[in-house]
Amino acid sequence: MKYLVIILIIALNTSCNSQTTHKFNLDFETYNSNKKLSDGWFKWGSYELGIDTIANSRKFAGKISSDENGSSFGSIAYKIPANYEGKYIQLEGYMKIQDVENGFAGLLLRIDGNSTSLAFDNMKNQNINGTKDWEKYSINLPYPEGAENIFVAGILVGKGKAWFDDFVLTIDGKNIQTLKETNKPVFKANLDKEFDTDSKIVFPELNKELITNLELLGRVWGFLKYHHPKVAKGNYNWDFELFRILPEYLEADNVVERDQILIKWIDKYGKIAECKKCKETSSDAFLKPDLSWINSSNLDSELKKKLNKIYHNRHQGKHFYIGMMPHIGNPKFLNENSYSNMPFPDDGYRLLSVYRYWNMINYFFPYKHLMDKDWN
Template identity: 60%
Template sequence: MNKLLICVLALLLFINCKQNANAQEAAATGKFNLNFEKNDLNETLPDNWLQWGKFDVKKDSVAHAGKFAGKVNSGSEKGAFSSIAYKIPANYEGKSIRLEGYMKTENVVGYSGLLLRVDGNGKSLVFDNMAKQKIQGTNDWKKYSITLAYPEEAEIIYVAGLVSGEGTAWFDDFVVTIDGKDIQTLKERKPKVFKARLDTIFDKGSNIKFPVLNKENSTNLELLGKVWGFLKYYHPEVGKGNYNWDYELFRVLPTYLKVENAVERNQVLIGWIEKLGKVDICKTCDATKEDAFLKPDMAWIDAAGFNTILKEKLTYIYKNRFQGKHYYIKPAKNIGNPDFINEQAYKEMEYPDAGFRLLALYRYWNMIHYFFPYKYLSDKDWNTTLKEYVPKFVDAKSELDYELATVQIIGDVQDTHAGLWGNDDKMEAMFGENQAPFKAKFIENKLVVIKYYNPEYEEVSKLKVGDIITHIDGKTVETLKKDVYKYHTASNETVKDRSIASTVLRSPKTEITIDYISNGKTKKHNLTLYKRKSLKLYGVDTTAKCYKMLAGNIGYVTLENIKDEDISEIKKMFKNTKGIIIDIRNYPSTFVPFKLGSYFVSKPTSFVKFTEMNVQNPGEFNFLEGPKIPNETETYAGKLVVLVNEQSQSQSEYTAMAFRAGDNTTIVGSTTAGADGNVTFIYLPGGLRTAISGLGIYYPNGGETQRIGIIPDVEVKPTIKGIQQGKDEVLEKAIEIIRKEE
């Protein structure tokens, strides 16, 4: 080798080593300790790393590079979870965010992985923890990555390494990039400062004192709530984020509560509006479309008894309403359902004061009034609801009363997606943390045991599958059902029964007395209850195959544990069968309407259309054409039978609609949950969380699914006799339908 070549190679080697050294130095001195090397502040954890979960988390010398890595050791306790996490202010702009990192595992049962989460507006905006990859067992160091869309409203970035289940994992050399640029060197943006966020005067409480409520002041508070919501979503200054609209309510209330007649009331409202500032003429505000499916409901303005000046001011604001990116509302990315942003949940207020409770009512009522696509389907006129609930919220004497008032107005929406899904601890305590070890269902109007969550409890519990429960602690099941009826939210009565059947078998006690009928004989038993968290209430065997061949050359698929990789095998295995049964009496583990639905259509086929809100004109909803199911080169020639019941909800219903569009499909079973459409979450004072079906879902001909559900072509419901004999009568009917083709 000549000397020149040797010199060149030596120079290249020197440059490469220097670059590596510089890179390591940059990582070591980076503003974020993502390589776990900084260890000056804590003897246990690397600097600025946090422990999430209850088990052993620490720094460790078993490293991928450098001296240290993060180590997570999770225990064998059921539901064990632990992670080592890092928090980064999201002061950056971009469209995508990526986390890369190295992981080493040892004897992991469950899964381990990297975690990337971006929060904003007090909630998680995007999230992935690699759970679907099911990384288990023992593996040497390997590089993994997660890529997510980077939300505009991002405030905090969390990165972590986790173990869910039992085992140990090590994590090292994390790198976070936004649009491909390392966050360690990425220039920080100057966060936009909204005046609304600077207003913190009522953070500790509203200090509002309410008089004794009567018909007159309840009516005044009803009208204030409607004006408050109108201004929130239409007034340009509120839309710009120039006002903390929660706290503006507390500023106007003391004066408003003192009004003695309609004249004084109108003057306070006029003065309040004028203080918000001048509203310029809007040159881009389009009129509501003539063919809009739903139009803004302003009838309350004429019905309120307002004087001409106040009516004209409200009408002028509507015609010259805010346009652009609203501070409190936006369409969810790529979907179009409402996304309520910058709504504080006030989690620190376990029992919010009366002012904040009234705020909760106003916030919820107006969200439904302007942005719930199915408001018109509720049995109750929504315009009458606000006044009814003013005293229930203001006079709620305890945290439990507040939660119960909230769940009742949520129930008036009649949406199975609705309900209290967070921080409703007092209501949960009322129902009880202990549960019967079996599942019961209303069949033929009787409460029937249909399966055990934990089969090991069957012998000691005495009741057998098919037994009929008549009394619980001396009360008839019918009485108990009436007692809890108003606290259960649902689109239809079938789903009410689904929920109530579980609730009546809960209790704060560890034992209840059951009267029941078994083999025609009346019996009584003191039934031991178990902690709900210890029971397999929602267990799905993810290791089992989702498909099998039934007798008579019939394929069977359940969607509760289907995986993407199963779909090609299903098509191959069932290609020449007489029929395929797809069971959606569950919630699909994978989204399959197009990947599997394409096997059953001979041409591109429409199966759905949507209604979408117009965020520039709150209250307006318009139809959008939905996607089509693409066809494959070869269409399945046999008969498709789809099984549904009240457990089929949301994605299950959407999937059933897609399969119904097939060339030779029959839907068998009973009415579904009637809650179709992407979920929109709502946060209320006291940390309460609820939701609505945020996107209107319809058949291509305009046929409705909300509340109605997916109506089967052939209705089959389980019978008590069938349950006692261990039959699946819905599945049997599906097999019979396919065999008729012989």
């Protein structure tokens, strides 16, 4: 009797552990026969997807079957919120293929953030085709900052059939089924959706004066983007702040009015606190920003003073819009939304594209001095 009780306790503990550690249905076993796919799995592509009893270990596996032509692709995918921290991510899984030709089969791992793919691999380069029994495969990728969603999948390109089973996802070697989720910061900039589908900007007829004013606005906008502490902290969607200032700015009748609009715009974001820990740019730094336009131009003296104060108390450290590639130091542009739903053409978004690109080159391209023409 004593041993029977012990066995029952062990069995109950095992059952409880299996329930609490199986957050994600990566083995396809949670399946309702009334549905086409196992719980949580969905379809990418045009090929036929299903659940099959030809499995690697237990009852079920995911299956992809091409059409007769085999001219497209199919993918059985699963989405996991990227509420985790780490440096490396690995997907392991088992795959079986039959008569795969004119393409390949593989596991797929994709990490998305800010409406774009931050890291991706679908094993295309391994060129897995033909007929093979169950084998274990893996994908390893750096786990990117700004990750919002993780997609694990099996993919078939070309003709044939492929089965997938027993996926295991780990971050820094720890199984995601038991890995503790983190509370990621919510940036105000990401909550601003006002102009997602339309900038609402229409330009008047361009003339020399307006072009000069727009050039200045591009310089000021980019300067504030990379230096203003509150922009750097992700408090503002800086793309949309451009669209908010433009209607008034385009109506400026003269230089004095133009500069006052810029002064009022800067004041909108509050006072600049003195930065007691800010480091001076090294005297032997090879690449320095050219900010001579601030003091050498005919800007209002108060505007010059405000811009210089921001520079001397500029944000230093982790930045919402710019980072550095690990071990390399190359710039890594962050949170640059693609706005795939914007109308085309759109005057505001066209100007935004120019401003973005110009300032990326101005502040971060290291070879401007080697160009035989004025890059500007």
